[in-house]
Amino acid sequence: MADFDLAIIGTGSGNSVLTPDFDGKRVVIIEEGTFGGTCLNVGCIPTKMFVYAAEVATTITESARYGIDSQLTGVRWPDIRDRIFDRIDPISAGGKTYRERSDNVTLLTGHARFIGPKRLQVSTGEGDVIVTAEQIVIATGAHPMIPDVIAESGVPFHTSDTIMRLPDLPRRLVIVGGGYIGAEFAHVFSALGSEITLISRSSALLRHLDTEISEAFTKIAGQQWDVRLSVQIEDVTATGGQISLRLSDGGVVDGDVLLVATGRVPNTSGLDLAAAGIDVLDDARLRVDDYGRTSVPGVYGLGDVSSEHQLKHVANHESRIVAHNLAHPQDLRPFDHRFVPAAVFTHPQLATVGLTEEEVVELGLDYVSATQHYSGTAYGWAMEDTLGLCKLIADPNTGLLLGAHLMGYQASNLIQPLIQAMSFGQRVTDVARGQYWIHPALMEVVENALLKLGLS
Ligand SMILES: Cc1cc2nc3c(=O)[nH]c(=O)nc-3n(C[C@H](O)[C@H](O)[C@H](O)COP(=O)(O)OP(=O)(O)OC[C@H]3O[C@@H](n4cnc5c(N)ncnc54)[C@H](O)[C@@H]3O)c2cc1C
Numbered sequence: 001m002a003d004f005d006l007a008i009i010g011t012g013s014g015n016s017v018l019t020p021d022f023d024g025k026r027v028v029i030i031e032e033g034t035f036g037g038t039c040l041n042v043g044c045i046p047t048k049m050f051v052y053a054a055e056v057a058t059t060i061t062e063s064a065r066y067g068i069d070s071q072l073t074g075v076r077w078p079d080i081r082d083r084i085f086d087r088i089d090p091i092s093a094g095g096k097t098y099r100e101r102s103d104n105v106t107l108l109t110g111h112a113r114f115i116g117p118k119r120l121q122v123s124t125g126e127g128d129v130i131v132t133a134e135q136i137v138i139a140t141g142a143h144p145m146i147p148d149v150i151a152e153s154g155v156p157f158h159t160s161d162t163i164m165r166l167p168d169l170p171r172r173l174v175i176v177g178g179g180y181i182g183a184e185f186a187h188v189f190s191a192l193g194s195e196i197t198l199i200s201r202s203s204a205l206l207r208h209l210d211t212e213i214s215e216a217f218t219k220i221a222g223q224q225w226d227v228r229l230s231v232q233i234e235d236v237t238a239t240g241g242q243i244s245l246r247l248s249d250g251g252v253v254d255g256d257v258l259l260v261a262t263g264r265v266p267n268t269s270g271l272d273l274a275a276a277g278i279d280v281l282d283d284a285r286l287r288v289d290d291y292g293r294t295s296v297p298g299v300y301g302l303g304d305v306s307s308e309h310q311l312k313h314v315a316n317h318e319s320r321i322v323a324h325n326l327a328h329p330q331d332l333r334p335f336d337h338r339f340v341p342a343a344v345f346t347h348p349q350l351a352t353v354g355l356t357e358e359e360v361v362e363l364g365l366d367y368v369s370a371t372q373h374y375s376g377t378a379y380g381w382a383m384e385d386t387l388g389l390c391k392l393i394a395d396p397n398t399g400l401l402l403g404a405h406l407m408g409y410q411a412s413n414l415i416q417p418l419i420q421a422m423s424f425g426q427r428v429t430d431v432a433r434g435q436y437w438i439h440p441a442l443m444e445v446v447e448n449a450l451l452k453l454g455l456s
């Protein structure tokens with residue numbers, strides 16, 4: 001008999017697998033890092049707490065346009081940082097204590113790797129522990145990818161894992177990477193007073209977004225930060241506390257602190273998955289089917305280690321599905337990845353769901369599209385908004401939305417009724433005219449964009 005009914009590797013979304021279905025089961029959870037994983041400790045939650053502080057600072061610096069003169073007279077970085085981590089660190093510690101005290105759960109601290117299909121070796125501080133389990137969940141997440149030119153330079157650098165705990169606000173921050181993390185930290189640090197240089201090898205920032213949005217955002221970013229596009233890093237050096245990056249276009253960028261945000265690699269390589277016969281995809285993701293099953297029966301995967309979406313709401317969804325499937329192997333449920341939304345909490349905010357216009361064209365679909373600017377609504381006038389927009393793409397034959405793409409204040413909230421419409425198959429006209437829209441709320445941007453599609 002195996003030592004445990006269930007072994008879970010990783011305490012991020014893996015920790016949420018333990019629904020009441022497992023109350024009577026013998027469970028082991030293995031964690032090599034901080035209890036609670038990325039989102040809680042070094043990801044979504046602390047970053048968005050910093051973003052909120054950045055929004056407050058931006059409100060102050062931009063107040064003059066409303067006839068209110070104000071000045072940002074000081075930013076107490078240590079207080080901002082400590083407000084955040086004094087709140088988060090105890091949540092991680094509390095979650096760990098709760099698991100340690102559970103009657104049916106054993107928590108092992110250390111690195112897990114497979115030594116057989118249902119057999120793990122865990123390297124703990126007190127030596128190796130062998131664990132066998134009937135079912136195993138791999139929820140090991142992902143880690144920052146560091147380009148060789150930086151890794152091999154010997155120059156000190158930060159990733160999102162460490163940058164939020166800096167002792168002081170840097171005067172000049174150089175960010176490598178024009179994706180989610182680069183765009184969010186550029187906003188945070190610049191709003192708080194750092195000079196930002198953002199380096200991207202692409203010709204636009206946040207390239208995965210609809211081109212209209214990506215191009216508009218790239219233009220705005222260039223007005224806020226020193227943005228270097230379409231460049232490779234040739235060389236990185238550090239002298240006397242100053243970091244210099246030589247770029248492929250001949251430019252040189254200097255800064256006090258370097259942040260690397262060039263994507264995250266699934267944590268599969270340290271698991272010795274071959275020893276268990278578990279398949280890995282070419283992009284290093286764990287291969288799972290629609291039910292979260294790996295190539296070995298009884299072994300499941302979820303979240304960043306296996307998902308094509310490195311997003312917490314996706315990891316949470318997958319964790320709920322895997323929890324069900326572990327407990328009900330005769331009644332398997334599939335993941336639902338039809339309409340996965342995402343938001344980038346930069347300035348201005350970005351939010352997206354469904355197909356981009358480029359994807360619709362590539363698929364050869366019939367479509368109509370409409371763009372409503374915030375400035376064309378009453379609330380937009382109140383805000384003196386010049387940047388915000390909501391772009392919708394719909395199928396004129398079915399009347400259904402194909403994609404929604406927003407940029408501007410509260411885009412991450414405004415998009416929700418559109419996600420709902422897509423998820424429940426609601427037609428554009430029904431959503432636009434089958435309900436009241438509160439006047440003059442900012443949500444009228446969405447109502448007007450739906451109407452502008454001109455569908456009946
Ligand atoms: C800076 C940042 C901001 C983000 N912001 C957002 C956001 O606003 N919204 C959003 O939706 N998503 C956001 N994300 C993404 C989100 O954090 C991840 O998608 C999510 O946390 C993944 O959860 P997970 O459970 O798959 O992995 P994780 O939470 O990373 O958990 C994996 C755990 O496994 C442990 N582990 C790994 N290998 C082993 C091993 N061999 N043995 C033992 N333990 C192991 C790790 O220590 C870790 O604790 C952000 C990510 C980052 C980095």
Ligand SMILES: NC(=O)c1ccc[n+]([C@@H]2O[C@H](COP(=O)([O-])OP(=O)(O)OC[C@H]3O[C@@H](n4cnc5c(N)ncnc54)[C@H](O)[C@@H]3O)[C@@H](O)[C@H]2O)c1
Binds near residue numbers: 179181184261310344
């Ligand atoms: N708000 C959110 O939901 C949120 C926030 C942060 C992170 N995340 C998740 O975390 C993931 C990782 O974020 P990220 O910003 O690190 O990755 P990303 O994939 O969003 O962006 C990576 C960027 O680095 C660039 N890049 C890659 N390799 C490079 C190299 N060798 N040299 C120079 N540039 C290079 C890419 O062109 C891209 O601009 C995201 O994809 C997202 O899924 C989500």
